[in-house]
Amino acid sequence: MECMRTLTLNEDGRMTLPAPIRHALGLEGETEMEVEIDTDHDAIILRPAVVLRREDAWAYTPEHRALLERAHGDSRAGRVRSLSEDDLRLAGT
Numbered sequence: 327m328e329c330m331r332t333l334t335l336n337e338d339g340r341m342t343l344p345a346p347i348r349h350a351l352g353l354e355g356e357t358e359m360e361v362e363i364d365t366d367h368d369a370i371i372l373r374p375a376v377v378l379r380r381e382d383a384w385a386y387t388p389e390h391r392a393l394l395e396r397a398h399g400d401s402r403a404g405r406v407r408s409l410s411e412d413d414l415r416l417a418g419t
Contacts, residue, residue, distance in 0.1 A: 359375060
């Protein structure tokens with residue numbers, strides 16, 4: 327669904343997204359946005375963004391995501407192992 331609206335950029339460089347646009351994108355409250363400038367089309371593209379702390383970024387690396395996908399595949403295929411609390415305690419020693 328496309329929603330065409332006109333926005334006003336105030337003297338401080340701020341603009342407000344109209345409610346119908348926010349509702350169409352499911353935006354509520356404060357939302358971080360990623361900004362892309364498309365000079366070929368004289369456009370500004372805004373996308374909702376998730377901002378991560380640097381120390382948490384490792385979880386989203388291609389290598390870690392591949393390990394997770396492999397683990398999920400093993401789980402779906404029934405290749406799982408059950409451990410008791412005692413097993414976990416012994417593994418930590």
